[in-house]
Amino acid sequence: MVGLVIVSHSPKVAEGAVDLAQEMAHGYDQLVAAGGLDDGTIGTDAVRIKEAIERADDGDGVVVLCDVGSSIMSTETAMDLLESDITVRIADAPIIEGVIAAAVSASIGQDIAAVVADAEDAKSFSKL
Amino acid sequence: MSSKAYDCLKRIGDVIIENKDFLTDLDREIGDADHGVNMARGFEAVIGKVPEDQEDIGAAFKTCGMTLLSTVGGASGPLYGTAYMDSGKVLAGKTSIEKEDVSAVFDAAIAGIQKRGKAERGEKTMLDSIMPARDAYNEAIAAGEDMIPALEKACEAAREGIEFTKTIHATKGRASYLGDRSIGHQDPGATSITLTLETITNFLKEVK
Ligand SMILES: Nc1ncnc2c1ncn2[C@@H]1O[C@H](COP(=O)(O)OP(=O)(O)OP(=O)(O)O)[C@@H](O)[C@H]1O
Numbered sequence: 001m002v003g004l005v006i007v008s009h010s011p012k013v014a015e016g017a018v019d020l021a022q023e024m025a026h027g028y029d030q031l032v033a034a035g036g037l038d039d040g041t042i043g044t045d046a047v048r049i050k051e052a053i054e055r056a057d058d059g060d061g062v063v064v065l066c067d068v069g070s071s072i073m074s075t076e077t078a079m080d081l082l083e084s085d086i087t088v089r090i091a092d093a094p095i096i097e098g099v100i101a102a103a104v105s106a107s108i109g110q111d112i113a114a115v116v117a118d119a120e121d122a123k124s125f126s127k128l
Numbered sequence: 129m130s131s132k133a134y135d136c137l138k139r140i141g142d143v144i145i146e147n148k149d150f151l152t153d154l155d156r157e158i159g160d161a162d163h164g165v166n167m168a169r170g171f172e173a174v175i176g177k178v179p180e181d182q183e184d185i186g187a188a189f190k191t192c193g194m195t196l197l198s199t200v201g202g203a204s205g206p207l208y209g210t211a212y213m214d215s216g217k218v219l220a221g222k223t224s225i226e227k228e229d230v231s232a233v234f235d236a237a238i239a240g241i242q243k244r245g246k247a248e249r250g251e252k253t254m255l256d257s258i259m260p261a262r263d264a265y266n267e268a269i270a271a272g273e274d275m276i277p278a279l280e281k282a283c284e285a286a287r288e289g290i291e292f293t294k295t296i297h298a299t300k301g302r303a304s305y306l307g308d309r310s311i312g313h314q315d316p317g318a319t320s321i322t323l324t325l326e327t328i329t330n331f332l333k334e335v336k
């Protein structure tokens with residue numbers, strides 16, 4: 001199944017997003033949080049993101065959801081640091097809505113293009 | 129005795145750490161008040177990670193870059209991290225620096241920053257100091273000057289680059305949220321890169 005990585009400056013945001021998505025996708029265990037720095041400081045860490053991608057992958061590729069600013073740059077750096085050949089896509093989607101949609105999509109076995117599309121659809125989902 | 133590569137990075141780290149509050153205050157004006165804190169945290173880790181006896185400048189720069197990637201936290205982490213890692217590649221195996229190496233490092237660092245940040249000159253970033261610095265360096269070398277005077281011209285151009293960043297608004301990074309309100313303030317990244325260049329120049333002047 002496609003794996004999911006949540007990149008946020010805040011470790012709490014990343015872990016919380018994983019918890020929320022997990023509720024919707026029971027038994028799906030390829031959701032990995034990569035928030036903050038190793039010591040819990042607010043920020044993004046390319047090495048930590050790289051390791052999260054490796055953990056989330058089972059061969060079907062990984063979709064990454066990012067928050068603002070340097071999270072995209074750090075994720076692109078992480079992709080360059082990967083030694084093994086893992087397909088990684090960054091979804092242009094809001095983290096919370098995006099990861100819920102993506103987790104449901106991934107947990108029913110959709111391929112990486114479909115998971116990205118479902119995450120990105122969350123952008124236009126109207127709440128009211 | 130510690131290696132020149134270590135001493136140089138240690139000196140850069142000391143200067144960044146000394147200027148932590150200054151850089152953070154600049155980032156308070158047009159960003160999120162963390163550039164100095166970010167860079168100082170990164171270089172504290174670098175000083176602990178680079179082996180004191182590492183003679184290979186390329187290897188030392190590579191370790192420096194990898195460490196910055198995971199400890200800086202802000203945009204300057206991947207930007208400086210990639211710049212040091214890619215500079216490390218062109219310096220691999222070297223234990224001293226010649227004038228051609230400086231040109232190659234400028235090219236590698238700028239290409240690395242642009243690969244990550246996708247910015248051009250004129251967007252109020254560190255590129256507005258390092259790109260004119262490279263041009264000034266290469267011009268001076270082409271005119272027959274030695275490495276140190278050419279580097280001094282590069283530092284001068286980098287300082288002028290900082291002044292230039294005061295006159296423009298940001299279109300990349302956090303400061304771009306401010307629109308025209310970023311005008312009048314100098315860019316923190318352009319400032320830290322100028323400090324770095326000045327420190328390297330002073331260091332090379334002493335060891336030559
Ligand atoms: N796309 C870019 N290209 C080149 N330099 C950039 C870019 N974005 C930001 N910078 C540089 O980075 C400096 C800010 O670094 P800092 O460490 O404060 O990161 P930040 O913007 O706070 O990161 P974050 O997005 O994680 O909050 C700016 O002053 C600018 O010189």
Ligand SMILES: [Mg+2]
Pocket residue numbers: 155159160161162163202302
């Ligand atoms: Mg900042």
